[in-house]
Amino acid sequence: MKKTIIIIGAGIAGMEAATFLGSMEHNVILLEKDQEPGGHLKNWQKLFPTLRYGKEILSFLQEGIKIAKVDLKCNAIINNITKNNNTFIVNYSHQQQEINIEADAILVTTGYDTFDATKKEEYGYGIYDNVITSADLEKIFTTGKPIITAKGDPPKKIGFVHCVGSRDEKVGHVYCSKVCCVTGVKQAIEIKELLPQCDVFCFYMDMRMYGMHFEAMYKKAQEEYGVTFIRGRVSEACENIDGSILIKVEDTLAARPLKMSVDLLVLLIGFVPSEGSKMVGNMLGLQTGVNGFYKTADQHALTNISNVPGVFFAGACTSPKTITNTITDARAAASTIARYLENNPIFQRKLT
Amino acid sequence: MSNFFGYQIHNDRQINFDNNDLYIIKYVDSLEPTLKTCISCGTCTATCTATQFTNFNLRKLITMLRRGENNIKEEINKCMLCGKCSLVCPRGVNTRNVILAIKKTINYFNL
Numbered sequence: 001m002k003k004t005i006i007i008i009g010a011g012i013a014g015m016e017a018a019t020f021l022g023s024m025e026h027n028v029i030l031l032e033k034d035q036e037p038g039g040h041l042k043n044w045q046k047l048f049p050t051l052r053y054g055k056e057i058l059s060f061l062q063e064g065i066k067i068a069k070v071d072l073k074c075n076a077i078i079n080n081i082t083k084n085n086n087t088f089i090v091n092y093s094h095q096q097q098e099i100n101i102e103a104d105a106i107l108v109t110t111g112y113d114t115f116d117a118t119k120k121e122e123y124g125y126g127i128y129d130n131v132i133t134s135a136d137l138e139k140i141f142t143t144g145k146p147i148i149t150a151k152g153d154p155p156k157k158i159g160f161v162h163c164v165g166s167r168d169e170k171v172g173h174v175y176c177s178k179v180c181c182v183t184g185v186k187q188a189i190e191i192k193e194l195l196p197q198c199d200v201f202c203f204y205m206d207m208r209m210y211g212m213h214f215e216a217m218y219k220k221a222q223e224e225y226g227v228t229f230i231r232g233r234v235s236e237a238c239e240n241i242d243g244s245i246l247i248k249v250e251d252t253l254a255a256r257p258l259k260m261s262v263d264l265l266v267l268l269i270g271f272v273p274s275e276g277s278k279m280v281g282n283m284l285g286l287q288t289g290v291n292g293f294y295k296t297a298d299q300h301a302l303t304n305i306s307n308v309p310g311v312f313f314a315g316a317c318t319s320p321k322t323i324t325n326t327i328t329d330a331r332a333a334a335s336t337i338a339r340y341l342e343n344n345p346i347f348q349r350k351l352t
Numbered sequence: 353m354s355n356f357f358g359y360q361i362h363n364d365r366q367i368n369f370d371n372n373d374l375y376i377i378k379y380v381d382s383l384e385p386t387l388k389t390c391i392s393c394g395t396c397t398a399t400c401t402a403t404q405f406t407n408f409n410l411r412k413l414i415t416m417l418r419r420g421e422n423n424i425k426e427e428i429n430k431c432m433l434c435g436k437c438s439l440v441c442p443r444g445v446n447t448r449n450v451i452l453a454i455k456k457t458i459n460y461f462n463l
Contacts, residue, residue, distance in 0.1 A: 207391075222389050222390075222391075223389050228418065229391075251415070251419060253415045254412065254419055254421070258366065258369055259369065
């Protein structure tokens with residue numbers, strides 16, 4: 001029987017889940033606060049580990065929602081959500097209109113925000129001109145602008161700081177954001193391709209190359225591009241008189257403190273729970289875990305299920321995820337919702 | 353008498369990476385390109401016969417060269433060239449040849 005599902009957030013997870021639910025002949029309404037669908041994928045030029053263009057994935061996802069006849073509403077602002085028995089009433093504003101819509105299930109795909117690097121004041125983001133974030137660097141890649149220092153010179157030395165806003169009690173994010181290590185390796189390779197004469201240094205605590213082909217990419221960065229990896233967490237950055245950035249770190253493998261200047265310092269910022277997640281979470285009464293991401297009904301087996309019956313999760317709103325993980329999770333959520341809507345007995349299973 | 357006042361002056365232990373010259377490691381890399389893929393795991397050092405009896409540490413020696421701390425002439429002679437390190441390296445670095453390359457580099461630059 002045809003049911004109505006509202007999906008909140010048209011990022012990777014929202015689009016792919018909408019495609020799968022739409023293809024099951026359900027009525028799917030995909031709400032997006034932004035002007036266009038795609039979420040963070042819009043801001044990423046090339047993707048690890050294959051260096052394929054992000055827009056290829058985006059058009060794949062867009063084709064999906066088109067084929068599956070998903071009702072996509074951009075510039076949609078959700079005002080409130082109420083629950084009446086098993087039906088949700090979602091009130092949202094769209095094109096100066098206030099719309100009420102009834103749904104049988106809600107899928108929350110509100111994603112993540114990037115860490116605000118100004119909170120790590122010791123790295124000088126927002127204070128020194130030559131300190132940028134991985135997202136800023138990606139913007140340079142996407143717009144095709146040259147990689148230059150604040151003074152306009154091509155940099156001779158670039159440093160990458162891993163784990164900025166991740167694995168750090170001082171900023172309240174103790175978890176690993178999963179994607180920054182490999183993003184650092186990817187961006188280091190891209191810089192070496194654009195500026196072969198530039199020396200690139202990565203300062204890491206652990207290189208977490210867990211995914212398929214990540215380790216090969218890391219090795220390639222060493223072997224073919226001569227990227228230098230130094231184990232140690234940068235303690236502070238300060239500005240030299242010429243505008244370059246002096247960094248201090250312990251080279252833990254040499255067991256010696258090390259200082260060096262770089263012309264550009266790139267901070268590999270992590271994932272934080274999104275503002276959108278907080279807003280939607282408050283409306284629906286969704287529980288969050290210790291890290292502030294949504295809490296799933298079970299960490300192993302019920303990863304798409306929330307504490308509110310009829311509300312489901314997919315993507316990076318429950319934990320940091322790669323694009324590959326997010327797409328898989330979205331399809332899993334679609335399948336979970338479809339079984340929920342037909343009252344399938346598999347939902348009687350309990351985990352203690 | 354040198355410690356009469358209860359204090360002494362230490363040399364700076366900080367690695368000044370801006371001033372250090374990496375010509376030695378670059379030459380070694382050119383003689384044995386597999387060295388570039390070293391991830392400093394320390395397997396070579398764990399299996400090393402010389403390390404059991406001396407303070408020789410191949411992992412650390414390579415790390416120091418990579419930082420331009422080139423005072424390794426005495427250290428390298430502690431290696432007995434048994435080649436066990438080459439058998440265990442997970443990245444396939446020809447570590448025995450690395451030692452020979454370092455020795456060649458020392459001669460080449462007349463260190």
